[in-house]
Amino acid sequence: MADYRQMWKDLGMDLELHDQxxxxxxxxFGDVYLSQEDRPESMDYYNFVVSEIHxxxxxxxxxSQKKGGKVFGTFCVFVPDEIIFAADAIATGLCGGxxxxxxxxxxxxxxNTCPLIKASVGARLEKTCPFFRIADMFVGETTCxxxxxxxxxxxxxxxxxxxxxxxxxxxxxxxxxTNEISIFKNKVEEFTGNEVTSEKLSxxxxxxxxxxxxxxxxxxxxxxxxxxxSGKDVLLISQIAFYDDPTxxxxxxxxxxxxxxxxxxxxxxxxxxxxxRIMLTGTPMAIPNWKLHHIVETSGGAVVVEETCTGxxxxxxxxxxxxxxxxxxxxxxxxRYMKIxxxxxxxxxxxxxxxxxxxxxxxxxxIIDVNLKFCNLYDTEGYFVExxxxxxxxxxxxxxTDYTDQDAEQLRTRVGAFIxxxxxx
Amino acid sequence: MADYRQMWKDLGMDLELHDQxxxxxxxxFGDVYLSQEDRPESMDYYNFVVSEIHxxxxxxxxxSQKKGGKVFGTFCVFVPDEIIFAADAIATGLCGGxxxxxxxxxxxxxxNTCPLIKASVGARLEKTCPFFRIADMFVGETTCxxxxxxxxxxxxxxxxxxxxxxxxxxxxxxxxxTNEISIFKNKVEEFTGNEVTSEKLSxxxxxxxxxxxxxxxxxxxxxxxxxxxSGKDVLLISQIAFYDDPTxxxxxxxxxxxxxxxxxxxxxxxxxxxxxRIMLTGTPMAIPNWKLHHIVETSGGAVVVEETCTGxxxxxxxxxxxxxxxxxxxxxxxxRYMKIxxxxxxxxxxxxxxxxxxxxxxxxxxIIDVNLKFCNLYDTEGYFVExxxxxxxxxxxxxxTDYTDQDAEQLRTRVGAFIxxxxxx
Numbered sequence: 090m091a092d093y094r095q096m097w098k099d100l101g102m103d104l105e106l107h108d109q110x111x112x113x114x115x116x117x118f119g120d121v122y123l124s125q126e127d128r129p130e131s132m133d134y135y136n137f138v139v140s141e142i143h144x145x146x147x148x149x150x151x152x153s154q155k156k157g158g159k160v161f162g163t164f165c166v167f168v169p170d171e172i173i174f175a176a177d178a179i180a181t182g183l184c185g186g187x188x189x190x191x192x193x194x195x196x197x198x199x200x201n202t203c204p205l206i207k208a209s210v211g212a213r214l215e216k217t218c219p220f221f222r223i224a225d226m227f228v229g230e231t232t233c234x235x236x237x238x239x240x241x242x243x244x245x246x247x248x249x250x251x252x253x254x255x256x257x258x259x260x261x262x263x264x265x266x267t268n269e270i271s272i273f274k275n276k277v278e279e280f281t282g283n284e285v286t287s288e289k290l291s292x293x294x295x296x297x298x299x300x301x302x303x304x305x306x307x308x309x310x311x312x313x314x315x316x317x318x319s320g321k322d323v324l325l326i327s328q329i330a331f332y333d334d335p336t337x338x339x340x341x342x343x344x345x346x347x348x349x350x351x352x353x354x355x356x357x358x359x360x361x362x363x364x365x366r367i368m369l370t371g372t373p374m375a376i377p378n379w380k381l382h383h384i385v386e387t388s389g390g391a392v393v394v395e396e397t398c399t400g401x402x403x404x405x406x407x408x409x410x411x412x413x414x415x416x417x418x419x420x421x422x423x424x425r426y427m428k429i430x431x432x433x434x435x436x437x438x439x440x441x442x443x444x445x446x447x448x449x450x451x452x453x454x455x456i457i458d459v460n461l462k463f464c465n466l467y468d469t470e471g472y473f474v475e476x477x478x479x480x481x482x483x484x485x486x487x488x489x490t491d492y493t494d495q496d497a498e499q500l501r502t503r504v505g506a507f508i509x510x511x512x513x514x
Numbered sequence: 515m516a517d518y519r520q521m522w523k524d525l526g527m528d529l530e531l532h533d534q535x536x537x538x539x540x541x542x543f544g545d546v547y548l549s550q551e552d553r554p555e556s557m558d559y560y561n562f563v564v565s566e567i568h569x570x571x572x573x574x575x576x577x578s579q580k581k582g583g584k585v586f587g588t589f590c591v592f593v594p595d596e597i598i599f600a601a602d603a604i605a606t607g608l609c610g611g612x613x614x615x616x617x618x619x620x621x622x623x624x625x626n627t628c629p630l631i632k633a634s635v636g637a638r639l640e641k642t643c644p645f646f647r648i649a650d651m652f653v654g655e656t657t658c659x660x661x662x663x664x665x666x667x668x669x670x671x672x673x674x675x676x677x678x679x680x681x682x683x684x685x686x687x688x689x690x691x692t693n694e695i696s697i698f699k700n701k702v703e704e705f706t707g708n709e710v711t712s713e714k715l716s717x718x719x720x721x722x723x724x725x726x727x728x729x730x731x732x733x734x735x736x737x738x739x740x741x742x743x744s745g746k747d748v749l750l751i752s753q754i755a756f757y758d759d760p761t762x763x764x765x766x767x768x769x770x771x772x773x774x775x776x777x778x779x780x781x782x783x784x785x786x787x788x789x790x791r792i793m794l795t796g797t798p799m800a801i802p803n804w805k806l807h808h809i810v811e812t813s814g815g816a817v818v819v820e821e822t823c824t825g826x827x828x829x830x831x832x833x834x835x836x837x838x839x840x841x842x843x844x845x846x847x848x849x850r851y852m853k854i855x856x857x858x859x860x861x862x863x864x865x866x867x868x869x870x871x872x873x874x875x876x877x878x879x880x881i882i883d884v885n886l887k888f889c890n891l892y893d894t895e896g897y898f899v900e901x902x903x904x905x906x907x908x909x910x911x912x913x914x915t916d917y918t919d920q921d922a923e924q925l926r927t928r929v930g931a932f933i934x935x936x937x938x939x
Binding site: 197199201233234235238240241242251253256257261262265268433435463465468469472473 | 622626656659660664676679681686861
């Protein structure tokens with residue numbers, strides 16, 4: 090890793106505490122990722138991004154700030170990045186995926202809060218993540234109780250704009266979201282000093298759609314019987330999509346896909362024949378949360394699709410690129426974003442349709458419904474999801490976990506038994 | 515208790531399971547309530563209501579149904595009862611306050627859900643509460659993740675209308691709530707077949723305001739140095755307010771207040787001098803949840819005010835009675851209801867103002883911030899509440915509890931130590 094200590098110091102980070110994180114990450118990454126055999130060569134780019142995770146991209150963000158650009162930190166796939174990029178600003182994902190940050194979050198949040206929120210707040214308050222130091226403004230949303238109230242604590246430390254997510258999907262709720270996007274546009278314009286013109290927004294819509302298209306192309310390879318890339322690797326790429334430069338990300342991911350095209354032609358698979366095809370559905374997996382993928386893929390399974398916010402919910406459906414008037418473009422944003430079937434909506438039956446569709450498209454053998462501990466939304470919705478899957482005759486395993494390693498062995502036993510059960514069917 | 519077995523059977527209740535509840539309730543009530551000395555004579559009415567809790571009022575509701583009236587079951591102080599009564603229907607609170615119902619809820623809901631929700635769902639699904647059997651329609655709201663998703667499960671069993679609660683309090687959010695009330699009015703009209711005219715709504719506004727005025731009058735007595743009534747008794751009255759006939763409730767409560775007037779004149783107090791004056795703030799206490807009041811009032815304290823949904827949030831602020839046009843009346847409802855400072859809003863600084871104001875008005879010595887386990891909203895907001903109280907020099911004790919008795923001794927120790935600390939100040 091290059092030396093970024095001066096940069097981190099300038100960002101007001103807690104260097105000593107941050108060193109502890111820097112010490113464990115390479116080992117974890119080595120164990121989970123570099124131990125894989127026959128990875129695509131183009132994964133080198135993503136390996137590099139992780140190896141310099143708190144260096145290269147933060148340095149780029151700071152560079153853009155020096156030129157007067159603003160950086161917006163976001164926590165949710167509902168926040169329309171298009172608006173931010175259209176104002177010549179940069180959006181970067183900020184979710185925390187490591188147990189390292191959890192105790193810091195627990196200093197101000199209830200223990201009974203999901204680890205994703207605790208880690209995010211901890212990363213900011215304990216000054217151990219450069220992205221959380223760099224962001225000029227944070228963008229929150231009211232998608233769950235835990236986040237909604239956590240913003241109030243973060244707001245004491247940083248400027249934060251909160252978008253009120255409607256809790257249903259009637260036409261009036263869609264209109265309400267359109268209005269929230271307009272308010273957000275005004276806020277971004279005011280904060281950046283840059284107008285979001287229809288031309289700029291058109292470009293930004295294309296920019297983010299290109300990222301989605303690249304991810305969609307990548308996921309298509311997972312529908313093959315021969316899997317040219319592991320689920321773990323795709324998860325890593327999806328995680329990086331949240332904060333990498335979108336143009337570069339799309340370009341590098343398309344380059345990887347070119348390599349995968351070759352692999353498919355040559356019938357290359359990174360899994361042995363008979364490996365069980367697993368879908369994960371449920372809560373997001375923020376970097377560096379690779380726990381469940383690693384367990385599945387070292388237990389006779391391959392993760393072939395994730396119906397999560399770090400999976401299909403992030404890239405499925407494009408924003409209509411044909412609109413040229415700002416109001417119509419914003420409606421097009423609403424159309425696309427409100428197609429995301431998040432458990433924050435009541436009801437959310439569309440998600441079950443998604444899962445059943447994806448199960449077919451990716452030809453899955455079994456589904457693991459994974460819930461981050463204390464996420465009441467996905468946990469309650471799991472009741473319907475698991476029932477629907479049983480009715481459809483698709484084997485399902487419900488799992489609740491957090492960022493600690495305490496349950497790793499127990500999970501390994503349960504996942505192993507589940508996959509063995511699939512093999513004996 | 516009179517014999518209501520045939521009625522319960524007709525309601526499709528699980529008589530055997532229900533018998534178990536009927537067996538324990540009188541003992542609990544006797545231990546907590548009838549053991550008190552020098553209670554106002556007018557408490558006899560409320561004692562009677564509790565002794566016949568699953569009999570008298572349910573029989574009245576069934577009687578009104580026989581005449582073509584509808585019964586709406588509600589779970590939240592934001593649902594405007596006025597609309598329901600204006601349609602010649604009856605609103606009744608449905609929240610569950612007993613551990614008895616929790617295991618039934620846990621069959622379909624995550625264990626990590628607050629006991630109030632688990633008990634409510636359990637009471638319905640296990641058929642052990644007549645109110646849950648009688649209601650023709652349930653009215654839910656999106657005030658928290660747990661409830662929002664629980665409605666989806668209840669909706670498989672009963673007709674349920676969900677009101678989308680805005681998560682903030684900007685003007686546009688108030689307008690959105692006005693719109694939700696209008697939609698609710700249409701739904702109620704359609705379901706009952708009765709039009710909500712401005713005249714009927716005027717009467718209903720007056721009806722519910724009268725209940726609020728009676729509760730306000732009752733609470734005023736708790737501002738006295740001599741407390742003519744215990745906190746436990748006031749809690750019981752507040753709990754009964756949620757499902758009793760509003761006219762009778764106001765009348766009986768005013769009768770009690772007449773008696774309390776006499777007590778005040780005669781300097782009668784049900785507590786000995788030096789008893790510490792305690793405010794409870796936080797989550798609601800549905801009947802028969804008397805746990806914390808009982809502990810406080812048998813540990814040298816008197817509960818003089820509850821900043822909860824079963825306390826001041828239920829009755830403070832009246833609906834403007836001067837409006838005569840339906841749209842203006844609905845706006846008046848919004849004005850009143852959106853003054854409730856619930857932790858479901860972000861931010862919710864008004865609640866801290868309320869607590870500080872109430873602490874003065876009721877001359878409290880200390881505050882217990884009580885949170886029902888797994889209520890993330892109030893738990894997270896407790897961070898601000900407890901900090902504000904410390905800054906204001908008001909002693910505060912944070913407590914998390916549920917409906918079980920497992921922590922009763924530990925709570926008694928903590929509450930006792932807190933009150934002793936107040937005495938030594």
